[in-house]
Amino acid sequence: MMLKRHSFVPLYVQMAEGISQRIASGELSPGDQLPSERELAEAHNVSRLTARQALEELVLQGRAYRVRGRGTFVAEPKIREVSGLRSFSDDMRSQGLVPSSRVLRLEVIQPEEALRARLKLGAHDPAVWLERLRLANNLPVAFESVVLPHKLCPGLENEDMATQSLYALLRDKYGIYLAWGESEIEARGALPHEAALFEFDVGQPLMVATRMTFTESFEPVEFAKSIYRGDRFTFYVGRQRIPPLTTDERR
Amino acid sequence: MMLKRHSFVPLYVQMAEGISQRIASGELSPGDQLPSERELAEAHNVSRLTARQALEELVLQGRAYRVRGRGTFVAEPKIREVSGLRSFSDDMRSQGLVPSSRVLRLEVIQPEEALRARLKLGAHDPAVWLERLRLANNLPVAFESVVLPHKLCPGLENEDMATQSLYALLRDKYGIYLAWGESEIEARGALPHEAALFEFDVGQPLMVATRMTFTESFEPVEFAKSIYRGDRFTFYVGRQRIPPLTTDERR
DNA sequence: GTTGTCAAGTGGTATAGTCCACCTATCCGC
DNA sequence: GCGGATAGGTGGACTATACCACTTGACAAC
Numbered sequence: 001m002m003l004k005r006h007s008f009v010p011l012y013v014q015m016a017e018g019i020s021q022r023i024a025s026g027e028l029s030p031g032d033q034l035p036s037e038r039e040l041a042e043a044h045n046v047s048r049l050t051a052r053q054a055l056e057e058l059v060l061q062g063r064a065y066r067v068r069g070r071g072t073f074v075a076e077p078k079i080r081e082v083s084g085l086r087s088f089s090d091d092m093r094s095q096g097l098v099p100s101s102r103v104l105r106l107e108v109i110q111p112e113e114a115l116r117a118r119l120k121l122g123a124h125d126p127a128v129w130l131e132r133l134r135l136a137n138n139l140p141v142a143f144e145s146v147v148l149p150h151k152l153c154p155g156l157e158n159e160d161m162a163t164q165s166l167y168a169l170l171r172d173k174y175g176i177y178l179a180w181g182e183s184e185i186e187a188r189g190a191l192p193h194e195a196a197l198f199e200f201d202v203g204q205p206l207m208v209a210t211r212m213t214f215t216e217s218f219e220p221v222e223f224a225k226s227i228y229r230g231d232r233f234t235f236y237v238g239r240q241r242i243p244p245l246t247t248d249e250r251r
Numbered sequence: 252m253m254l255k256r257h258s259f260v261p262l263y264v265q266m267a268e269g270i271s272q273r274i275a276s277g278e279l280s281p282g283d284q285l286p287s288e289r290e291l292a293e294a295h296n297v298s299r300l301t302a303r304q305a306l307e308e309l310v311l312q313g314r315a316y317r318v319r320g321r322g323t324f325v326a327e328p329k330i331r332e333v334s335g336l337r338s339f340s341d342d343m344r345s346q347g348l349v350p351s352s353r354v355l356r357l358e359v360i361q362p363e364e365a366l367r368a369r370l371k372l373g374a375h376d377p378a379v380w381l382e383r384l385r386l387a388n389n390l391p392v393a394f395e396s397v398v399l400p401h402k403l404c405p406g407l408e409n410e411d412m413a414t415q416s417l418y419a420l421l422r423d424k425y426g427i428y429l430a431w432g433e434s435e436i437e438a439r440g441a442l443p444h445e446a447a448l449f450e451f452d453v454g455q456p457l458m459v460a461t462r463m464t465f466t467e468s469f470e471p472v473e474f475a476k477s478i479y480r481g482d483r484f485t486f487y488v489g490r491q492r493i494p495p496l497t498t499d500e501r502r
Numbered sequence: 503g504t505t506g507t508c509a510a511g512t513g514g515t516a517t518a519g520t521c522c523a524c525c526t527a528t529c530c531g532c
Numbered sequence: 533g534c535g536g537a538t539a540g541g542t543g544g545a546c547t548a549t550a551c552c553a554c555t556t557g558a559c560a561a562c
Contacts, residue, residue: 008553010515017495036542047517052543061494062433065469068543069524177495182313183488187438187458187481205456205481207438213493217513218316218326230438230456237434237488241311242464244268244428259523261545287512298547303513319513320554468543 011046015054016061023063023074034064034072062239088134088142089165097136103162105131108150118212119149119220126150128157130166133197140198143227152176152221170221179216185209185235198229205230262297266305267312274314274325285315285323313490339385339393340416348387354413356382359401369463370400370471377401379408381417384448391449394478403427403472421472430467436460436486449480456481 022028035043040051055072058064066072092099111119111127119127127147134142146166148156153174161169170176189203207230213222228235273279286294291302306323309315317323343350362370362378370378378398385393397417399407404425412420421427440454458481464473479486 008515012515020495038542047519049518050516053515055543060492062492063494066543067468067525069526069541071525071542178493181491181493183491185436185458185486185488186484187456187479189456203454205438205440207436217318228438233437235436237436238491238494240432240434240489240491241313242429242432243312243314243489244271259545263545289512298549300548301546304545306513317513318555320511320556322512322555 011044012050012053012057015040015044015046015051016057019054019058020061020063028074030074030076032074033070034058034074036071060239088144092136098138100135100138101162102133102135103130104133105129105145106157106159106161108157109147111147115147115223118223119147121149128153130156130161132161141229141232143194143197144224145226146222146224148222149220176215176221178213178221180214180218181211182214183209183211183237187230194227200229207233207235209235262295263301263304263308266291266295266297266302267308270305270309271312271314279325281325281327283325284321285309285325287322311490339395343387349389351386351389352413353384353386354381355384356380356396357408357410357412359408360398362398366398366474369474370398372400379404381407381412383412392480392483394445394448395475396477397473397475399473400471427466427472429464429472431465431469432462433465434460434462434488438481445478451480458484458486460486 019028019034028034034040034055037048037051037055040054041048044051055064055066059066059072063075064072065075088101089099107129108126109129110124111121115121115127116123116125121127128150130146130148132144132146133140134144150156153170153176155173156169159169167178170178186208187205188208190198190200190206192202194200194206195202195204207228209224209226209228211222211224211226212220213224214220270279270285279285285291285306288299288302288306291305292299295302306315306317310317310323314326315323316326339352340350358380359377360380361375362372366372366378367374367376372378379401381397381399383395383397384391385395401407404421404427407420410420418429421429437459438456439459441449441451441457443453445451445457446453446455458479460475460477460479462473462475462477463471464475465471
């Protein structure tokens with residue numbers, strides 16, 4: 001399998017990023033009206049559909065919302081306590097906390113069957129296993145275990161993952177852009193070893209998030225299990241599409 | 252504000268629903284290739300972009316995935332333990348459990364400021380408050396508190412909500428189609444009154460999900476707080492778009 | 503057999519239009 | 533002043549067309 005390096009960035013993505021930056025810089029505030037599709041198209045000398053795609057991207061990311069007949073507007077900023085889908089470092093910094101990590105495990109393994117199925121690996125394909133304790137202002141707040149197909153990120157096992165963002169590394173070194181995520185979350189009491197890790201009491205509520213992360217074309221990239229102290233975090237679930245009710249319910 | 256009743260259903264939504272049904276019926280299995288955009292366009296006598304939108308809808312709903320150069324495929328079915336975004340009844344039935352509800356509160360209230368802001372209500376706009384205990388096979392498993400703007404659903408306070416699905420009622424009686432959701436989830440120990448409700452021990456882990464639900468054009472429809480027994484549920488978070496890393500992290 | 507090339511089919515991006523439903527502000531008539 | 537029509541702007545839903553990037557399989561060359 002070849003590594004893909006997308007040097008080509010679609011126009012609509014560039015436009016979306018431009019607007020994102022204007023929002024991040026404070027030039028555009030929540031509630032402000034964004035340029036209309038037609039204005040945007042003319043300003044960038046592109047077709048209206050392309051401008052529309054740019055705005056659509058912002059809507060999917062939760063940074064904007066549309067109102068028919070009125071326009072497209074900057075969305076309220078979300079207090080992303082823990083999104084689980086963004087990088088831990090990013091999450092912490094956005095709250096003014098100083099993030100750090102302690103690498104507990106970083107090695108190449110032969111994953112077992114269940115894991116291979118999830119990551120769509122062949123019988124003898126190796127994987128990289130990374131476990132990190134996450135700290136905010138030097139207090140342990142989360143434990144994260146990540147498994148990735150080795151063929152997607154050869155050499156990852158030799159990186160210093162205490163200071164780097166995994167997502168940034170995937171993007172910059174391996175050209176892998178994560179686009180989709182899917183999680184399951186459960187609440188349960190802390191087991192003894194978990195309690196020890198968090199300097200915490202046994203039985204206190206923990207939040208356990210299991211996440212699969214995919215590329216744009218839905219290739220599995222990452223299987224992650226994160227454990228958070230229940231008393232320190234709220235898990236923020238970003239904007240989601242609601243599926244229509246099934247036919248069964250129409251009666 | 253007028254109630255809007257969309258009798259018009261876009262072509263691409265109809266096409267997406269058609270395919271959804273073929274998946275639900277078992278005619279199409281996970282991994283099967285869906286008709287290509289061009290085939291679909293020709294078969295329904297629409298432009299390729301319209302066919303593309305239909306497939307896009309399925310992708311957003313998590314029912315399909317695309318692979319560039321190969322095609323669009325039926326996604327693996329998800330074990331939706333608790334999605335929080337689908338109706339409780341639907342969730343339970345899909346696991347072979349018999350759902351039921353006990354209405355604990357159903358009344359028109361004057362919401363306080365914080366709630367008014369979330370639901371974009373004026374100072375004197377009333378709201379409907381619905382609290383239900385949810386049971387699976389007659390065992391209490393979740394507690395759900397929902398607030399909706401009264402003007403969106405006048406008369407809801409007189410409905411029998413013990414047997415009806417709220418989402419189905421909104422759709423069928425009020426013409427409101429929910430399209431987007433946003434949640435926050437936390438884990439915490441059960442308080443005494445919660446423990447009593449669930450026939451449970453104080454301090455045992457609970458999952459508390461706070462959800463806002465919106466229409467397609469992002470009008471707030473529902474503010475909901477759901478409490479689940481941590482030992483009985485996993486909260487399933489459907490497919491989500493991952494925002495690109497912020498510029499700060501590029502360094 | 504292995505390797506390389508090529509053509510056909512796929513989704514991804516993009517142009518250039520059209521018509522419609524909806525919202526708002528303005529203006530006109532009362 | 534009040535209410536209703538209207539015009540202009542917005543996003544939503546299309547059509548028709550084009551080229552590109554990527555995957556696959558068939559086939560030729562070695």
